[in-house]
Amino acid sequence: MPALLLSHIMTEHASHAALQNAGQTAGQSAGQPFQKPVWALEGEPDAPRLVLAGTWTVQNGGLAPFPPDALAQAHGTLTFDCQGMTDWDSALVAFLWDVKQATGHAGLGFEPEGLPQAAQRLLALLPATAATKAPPPQRPPLLERVGTRTLAVLDETGTVTELALETAREAARSLTGRSGMRTKDLLTDIWNAGPAALLIVGVVNFLVGAILAFVGLVELRRFAAEIYVANLVGIACAREIAAIMTAIVMAGRTGGAYAARISTMLGNEEIDALMVFGIPVSSYILLPSILSLGLMMPLLYIYGTLIAILGGFVVSISMMDISPIGYLTTTFNGVPLHEFVFGLTKSFCFACFIGLAACRVGLKAGRSAADVGIAATRAVVIGIVGIIAMDAIFAILANTLGI
Amino acid sequence: MSQADTLISVRDLRLSFGPKVIQQGVSFDLKRGSIFAIMGGSGCGKSTLLKSMIGLLRPTAGQILVGQEDYWAQSGLRRRDINLHFGVLFQSAALWSSMTVGENVALPMEMLTSLPADDIRRLVDLKLGFVGMEQAIDLMPSEISGGMRKRAGLARAIALNPDILFLDEPSAGLDPITSARLDDLILTLRDGLGATIVIVSHELPSLFAIADDGIFLDAITHTPIAHGSPRDLRDHCTIPEVVAFMKREADLPPTDQTKG
Incomplete structure (x- = not known):
């Protein structure tokens, strides 16, 4: 029986039970053809396994972020189990990108074997860490701004005069x-x-x-x-x-x-x-x-x-x-x-x-x-x-x- | 091929500007998951054919069946709905110059979906990440190079997860290495997103590398003169125009294995 490290349910309607039998019930419940996307972290602390189930599409609310500290207690290599997943699109890749970055921060290995082939290829395109935002440029001091503007005005006057003379x-x-x-x-x-x-x-x-x-x-x-x-x-x-x-x-x-x-x-x-x-x-x-x-x-x-x-x-x-x-x-x-x-x-x-x-x-x-x-x-x-x-x-x- | 595998079926299409005929008798099937090349010399009507497929230019005769629907017989509103399944990379990338790269990718999602802003931001990061442009998200199109503009245009084209991706000269003006990377990227996106790709190009190396079906348009007779994948046409086609096109531009030695 695998020890449950952390279970995360992405919507209030889904429950852990839904995750357990997501594979069987997907597409069967009347009026709700798509199973909500759910994920859970299972396995021993030294062999964590991320179980994904449901329909991981953008329209189905599959874009929730992966909490960066979810993998704090785990070590070893993270593997995946996608048996219960019915369908996916870029939402899954966005989620997996988060997971990949989290494993990087936590010093974990990342074994994409259990994921769909196409998702693995897309994931390989993405960099290991997301872009870091460049700090906004510092506003130069007042004196410098006045000086720059003055020089610009003088420069402009010269250019216009030159154009006029040339013409x-x-x-x-x-x-x-x-x-x-x-x-x-x-x-x-x-x-x-x-x-x-x-x-x-x-x-x-x-x-x-x-x-x-x-x-x-x-x-x-x-x-x-x-x-x-x-x-x-x-x-x-x-x-x-x-x-x-x-x-x-x-x-x-x-x-x-x-x-x-x-x-x-x-x-x-x-x-x-x-x-x-x-x-x-x-x-x-x-x-x-x-x-x-x-x-x-x-x-x-x-x-x-x-x-x-x-x-x-x-x-x-x-x-x-x-x-x-x-x-x-x-x-x-x-x-x-x-x-x-x-x-x-x-x-x-x-x-x-x-x-x-x-x-x-x-x-x-x-x-x-x-x-x-x-x-x-x-x-x-x-x-x-x-x-x-x-x-x-x-x-x-x-x-x-x-x- | 069964009916279900055909996404777009072009039937006896005729394209003309007034009395000037660009192409006539154009017929082909676009099969799901294929990379379809529209080939031909300059001025033969490749881009014009593409324009008629994405709704920018009404053909003078013939049909374009998208699924079971005759595309040009639909109302403008219905055509717009169909176009939601299309993604287009224009020849000059056609990024909106008053917006940053990130805003360019976000705009279709903001205007055409009801996704919350957070989701859109994550998807923009993702799509730009796919094309290796995540660092350029806050740059203006005028601040990036031609190759980067093409990649940003590709990220925008896949913003709405299109079923069919139309690429107009994706590697024109790019160096061979960047061009080869773009080819890899197109293949990966096809496999990863499950999209079907229509590519207009006369960059032979890239066509040989990725396309698995195609049509060859002739500028003199204004008709398609050959059908098939660029590799097949190169190795087996005996039509002089096609041979000249493949030889003069590519100058590749004939592959003996395939000939024998």
């Missing part, structure tokens, strides 16, 4: 026809950054002009100065609103697309291929991207201003008693040409900034699908925040210079 040099070379830029790429980019954006830029500017006129009318009517709505809409749009709205639309539309395209190329090793061939990234990607924005954005700005004035015009003549000719005349007289020059200059600067930032963000991205999304988001956010910040700087400069 400018490439642009200068292209003027003399010595650049490697492909006309086809430039035309594709120009199409995307120009004509393809007409509709959305138009809609946004028309609505902004209309809103400005509406708000202006309500306020100016109190002073009986409704006619100055024409000046308000004209100057605000030519000087600020059209340039900013167009730039924001383009940052979301084209900047995001550039960043996504470049980071996808990075993931496909396309950028690596360019570099190995010695084709400068600046002439193949940066220049056409930035140049197309730089050429198209000022044009889009003029178009946006005119559409915004049209928006204000439509709202004004439908809401107040003024002749269309009178409104237009007031607009032309009220908006000096230098406002357009100021807006054009800003538009060009915004365009270069959006293009450069998007390309840099794309080139800096990681190589996975998630990184493409991050790069596109970052390009749009940097683009929009940068535009507003640049516009503030322009406003201060203009104020100082008295423009």
Whole structure:
């Protein structure tokens, strides 16, 4: 009669008796076709034997862990008896892996002879000990973090400047026809950054002009100065609103697309291929991207201003008693040409900034699908925040210079 | 072979993209417990045939019988249920790049089973242990090598204990030693998990080592031109295309014992 070292029942329903006759009753009890998986440690302390019975499948609750200290009192070699086991899957292997590790810790031998052949083969694939979790990396001290960030910012400034200069040099070379830029790429980019954006830029500017006129009318009517709505809409749009709205639309539309395209190329090793061939990234990607924005954005700005004035015009003549000719005349007289020059200059600067930032963000991205999304988001956010910040700087400069 | 031993039966399948025919007249039986090789040169439609078997590409004609059911005649919902019995290792491993290796293996279990989190964790450890990747559980797919990605993809493919494991070019891009280890692993998993394996490959050494049945697709006639295990085709087949394929790539001396 073997001495019972330890008996472990895995569920409250199963009992030791169930283990004893598991072989006979498996599949017979009505309504419960699978015997719960049970195990028991039997045999003399110097010849422990693990008896397994029931159906050891994942769905049948076979995944309970083997307590690591269960083998503490045993020594010798652990053998197995699987006579009562009806079916098994990875749950059994997971359990046996636990047992194998426990025998390792307890200094016991492990004799897999009594186990099913296939389970033995799977068990042999597994390492003797489970992976040890690496300790989480230590957070560096504050001073070090500040220093690292500062260096990173300086480094980034250098890289962006370098990219900008390289692109400018490439642009200068292209003027003399010595650049490697492909006309086809430039035309594709120009199409995307120009004509393809007409509709959305138009809609946004028309609505902004209309809103400005509406708000202006309500306020100016109190002073009986409704006619100055024409000046308000004209100057605000030519000087600020059209340039900013167009730039924001383009940052979301084209900047995001550039960043996504470049980071996808990075993931496909396309950028690596360019570099190995010695084709400068600046002439193949940066220049056409930035140049197309730089050429198209000022044009889009003029178009946006005119559409915004049209928006204000439509709202004004439908809401107040003024002749269309009178409104237009007031607009032309009220908006000096230098406002357009100021807006054009800003538009060009915004365009270069959006293009450069998007390309840099794309080139800096990681190589996975998630990184493409991050790069596109970052390009749009940097683009929009940068535009507003640049516009503030322009406003201060203009104020100082008295423009 | 009796009916019960056939898991998938492909009947006169025709695959095409618009007017361009990829393969036609494809018929074969996938027998339980076998390792079935889909062979052929580049561009002959091996991966396309695989895609039609795992539900990614509807064939233009013919049937794929899974058990007794015509796979493509079923509703999308039913096809999804059938797919629960499939595990697929994609050509580029196709690990989800925003998740760690461990999360990649865990996701099918989290989404498709009602197992408690503890059980899932233990199974993830186990499946990664099978492919020797237990150390990489917390790494991102972008941080591991191509061979490791393949192995992680294999661990994910066996996450739900599939009945049929589809492997698309499992050893492409791997060195011979890693490739041989992967072959061993596939054999062990077949025996251990009782899975049937469909393997798309033109890596001859690995096909000779593990496959015991197969089909040879021809890129010019767009039809299968030979059936049988890669070893048999190598030793006995006299069709010029097959001989050229086996010889040029493998350059193995003919085995005299089997010929005599």
